[in-house]
Amino acid sequence: MTHADFDFSTRLGATTLANPILTASGCAGSGKELSQFFPLSELGAIVTKSIMLKPRSGRATPRMAETPSGMLNAIGLQGPGIDLFIENDLAWLASQGAQVIVSIAGETVDDYAVLARRVRAQPGVVGIEVNISCPNVENRGQVFACHPDTARAAIEAARRNIGGDIPLIAKLSPDVTDIVSIARTVADAGADGVALINTLLGMVIDTRTMRPKLAQKTGGLSGPAIRPVAVRAVYQVHAALPHLPIVGMGGITSGRDAFEFILAGASAISIGTATFGDPHAASRIKSELLSLMESQGFSSLSSAIGFAHREGE
Amino acid sequence: MASINKRAQQIRAEIISNRKVGAYHHIIITVGELAAQVRPGNFVAIAVGGEDTRMVLRRAFAIYKASIDSLDGGIIELIVAPHGSGSTWLTSAPIHTTLDIILPLGTSFGIPVEPVRALLVGGGYGSAPLFGLADLLKSRKCLVDMVLGASTASKIFAPHDGKRSLNSLTLTTDDGSLGIQGMVSEVLPEIIAKNNIEIIYSCGPMAMLEAITKVASLHGLQHQCAVEESMACGIGVCMTCVIPVRGEDGIVRMLRSCIDGPVMEGADVLWNPGNTVPSEVWGAM
DSSP, X not given: OOGGXXXXXXXXXXXXXXXXXXXXXXXXXXXTTGGGTSOGGGSSBEEOOOBOSSOBOOOOSOXXXXXXXXXXXXXXXXXXXXXXXXIIIIXXXXXXXXXXXXXXXXXXXXXXXXXHHHHTTSTTEEEEXXXXXXXXXXXXXXXXXXXXXXXXXXXXXXXXXXXXXXXXXXEOOSOSSOHHHHHHHHHHTTOSEEEEOOOEEEEOEETTTTEESSTTSEEEEESGGGHHHHHHHHHHHHHHOTTSOEEEOSSOOSHHHHHHHHHHTOSEEEEOHHHHHOTTHHHHHHXXXXXXXXXXXXXXXXXXXXXXXXXXX | OOOOOTTOXXXXXXXEEEEEETTEXXXXXXXXXXGGXXXXXXXXXXXXXXXXXXXXXXXXXXXXXXXXXXXXXXXXXXXXXXXXXXXXXXXXXXXXXXXXXXXXXXXXOOOOSSOOEEEEEEEGGXXXXXXXXXXXXXXXXXXXXXXXXXXXXXXXXXXXXXXXXXXXXXXXXXXSSSSEESOHHHHHHHHHHHTTOOEEEEESOHHHXXXXXXXXXXXXXXXXXXXXXXXXXXXXXXXXXEEEEEOTTXXXXXXXXXXXXXXXXXXXXXXXXXXSOOTTBTTOO
C-alpha cells in the first residue's frame, strides 16, 4: 500500500485536519522559528503559545532545568497580549497557509470569554485550545482545571462566545485525583475535545547552592519522563468518554510514541519538548507514524484510535 | 519581531579532532559549506548524549573559528569546558562521532565601517569567539587590543596563533597564577586611556559583562557583548534564555538570548535582575 491510500485525516469537533500531528502550545512559539526547518502547512495544525489578554513578561530566570528524560519549565506565559498576537503572529501564520489552533489563557473566567470572542473569526483559525491548566500561575488555586466548578466556568465562558463551527479543546492538568471527572465536566460544559496532558508540577533543588534551581521554585515537568502518565490519562478518558476527541501529548519523540497515544484513544497528538531537541521533530514524527501504521496493517488513522481498548483475542 | 538566524540549518556533522587544551577541549567539526555562513559571535546548538539519551535538550556553544578551505573542507572549531553532563559527553566524544548540530545561530558582532581601535575582553573560554573577531577586525585595518581573564592560569584560553592579529594581549587571573592578579575590569581603564580605545567587544560570564558595561559607560564607549544564559532549544521557541533588554523605543522586554543575542549592546541590558523580573519590564507580573 502506498501513502496515498492511507487516510491520515482526523476530526476534532466540526473541524477535519489533514493529519493528526500538531505542535504543543508553548513549544513552537507562533511557528515562525520552526518554519525555517519545514513548511508549517505540513502539520495538521499549529497550536500557538497560550495567549493572554495583556502583554506579559513571564517569570524571572532561571526558567528551566533539565531532568532525567525531561525538563522543568516556568516560563509564566510570556507573550505580547491578544492584540499584537492577532496583528503579528496570527496574520503571519495565516499567510503561511498554516491551520491554527489558538491557545488562550485567562486570569479570570471573563478573560476566556473575551479571548475566545477575539479569536473566533480570525483567518486560519480552525480551533481554540482553552488552557485551563498552566502550572506556572501566581497561585496554584487559580489552575482552573484542578476544580470541576472553575473548569466548567472557563469552558462555558469561551463556548458562549464562539459559534458551533470552531472546536473548543480544553487542556487539562494531570495534577488531579480524577482526570476523567474533569474531562466529563468540560465536555458537558461545551468542550468539543480535551488536550491531555499539560505538564506536571515539579521541583529540582541545586545541591551546590542548596536552593531550588528555578527562580519560581516550581515548574512544569515535560518530556519522555511523563509519557506513561499521559498515556494513562488518554486511556482512562477514552475508556470513559469514547466519543470525546482527545489531543494526546506528553513526551512524544517518535512515530512509535505517537502511535502509542493513538492506540490509547487520541485522535490527534501534539509534539512539545521534542521540538527543543529536534526542530524537525513534528515533521519527522508525522512520517514515522504513517509508516508505522501502514506496516501494522491500518488503512486509516480513525481505525486505530483507541485500538488498545479492544476486547479479547 | 526578531527572527532566527536566516542561514541556520540542522545538519549531521563529524568530529574530526578533539584535543585537550588546558582546562578545555578544542573540538573540530566538519560542516561543509555552512562554514561560510558563520560570523564572529554566532553559536551552535548540539544534541548530546547519542541515541536513547536521557538528555533531551540541546547544548549551545560559541563558535571559536570557522574556515571554509581547510584540508577537510568547511570546518568549525569549538572550545568546550567539561562542565555539566552535556558538555562532558561532547568533550569525551571520540573523533568520527557524528553530531546533530544546528548552525549558525544568533546575532554576530557588529563590525565598524571605518577602522577603529577596538578592545576585546574575554572571560575563561569566553575568549574563544574573540580570536575570529580579532582577525576580522584586523583585516578591516582596526587596531585590536585584548584582555583575557580567568580564575586561574589553566582556564585562560589564548592560543599562540590567536595573537597574530593583536596589538597587545593582557592577562589577568584571580589567583595571580598568570598575568596580573585581579579581574579584567580593573585593568581596562588604563588600556582604554593608553590605546585610545573607541569600542569594546566582550564575551564571558554575565557578572564580568556587567562590570565591563560600567567601565564602558564611564568612558562613553560602545560595548557589544555576547551574553550567556542557559538555553533549552537555541532556536527561539522555548523562551527560557530571556534577559531584560531596553529597546530603541525605551521599552524593556524579556528578549531571547538565542535570537536577539547572544551579541547585545551592554548598555541596553538590565544586568543582574536576581530572581525577579524588574518592574519596568513590559508586561511585568
